[in-house]
Amino acid sequence: MGLNYIAIVVLTIAAFIFGMIWYSPILFGKPWLRLMRKKKTTMKMSAGTMIMGLINTFIMMWVLSFFITLIAQTNFTSGAVIGILLWLGFAATATFSSVLWAKKPFALWVIDNGFKLIVLLVAGGVFAIWV
Secondary structure (H helix, E strand, O other): OOOOHHHHHHHHHHHHHHHHHHOOOOOOHHHHHHHHOOOHHHOOOOHHHHHHHHHHHHHHHHHHHHHHHHOOOOOHHHHHHHHHHHHHHHHHHHHHHHHHOOOOOHHHHHHHHHHHHHHHHHHHHHHHHOO
């Protein structure tokens, strides 16, 4: 079973760029900062943070690609469904504990998980057809 590392790298970069847009003031940056109880002036993005974010996204894309390849999905819809199921089974449920136990606002969970859902749905579909 060979993974398509070009697709993994391209989708890692695309997801990272999409995240920059998602969390920008154009979309959800302002409500996200408010829900995090942070000020834009206190939020600094260091090179180390960016590198760790890219590594985190690469791992997510690698695992998604692994599952799509493992179960031999070759059309966008089935790949997108796998992405949704992985989000539901792991990302959504694991991060919901922050709402339950850490008392983080539900709206914050929605913003963060809306991003993850879209990324996993689209990337799952693209991985399935980019064989």
